[in-house]
Amino acid sequence: MSGTDDVTGGGEDGRGQESGPRWHVEVDRGVCIGSGLCAATAPGGFVLDAARQSHPVRPECAASDEVLAAAEGCPVEAITVTDAGTGEAVFPPEE
Numbered sequence: 001m002s003g004t005d006d007v008t009g010g011g012e013d014g015r016g017q018e019s020g021p022r023w024h025v026e027v028d029r030g031v032c033i034g035s036g037l038c039a040a041t042a043p044g045g046f047v048l049d050a051a052r053q054s055h056p057v058r059p060e061c062a063a064s065d066e067v068l069a070a071a072e073g074c075p076v077e078a079i080t081v082t083d084a085g086t087g088e089a090v091f092p093p094e095e
């Protein structure tokens with residue numbers, strides 16, 4: 001009987017988006033008008049429910065140009081993005 005030592009360390013696992021800054025994403029559903037623009041801009045970041053209210057796919061995600069573009073493009077500024085680590089405002093930016 002020989003030992004099974006074929007398990008390698010596996011440095012790369014293909015999930016490369018887990019490093020770097022992380023963002024906390026919120027949608028104010030009292031403000032969202034269900035335009036769908038955010039889901040169109042960042043399909044991996046936002047999804048609309050049956051009532052056409054937007055939700056972040058994940059409340060915390062890796063920093064993403066798409067998510068930022070979606071927040072900037074929301075016609076009613078319903079999307080708030082903060083740095084999950086520092087709590088600093090990403091969008092809308094602090095004045």
Ligand code: SF4
Binds near residue numbers: 032
């Ligand atoms: S872009 Fe703004 S208003 Fe439109 S669905 Fe997304 S959060 Fe709602």
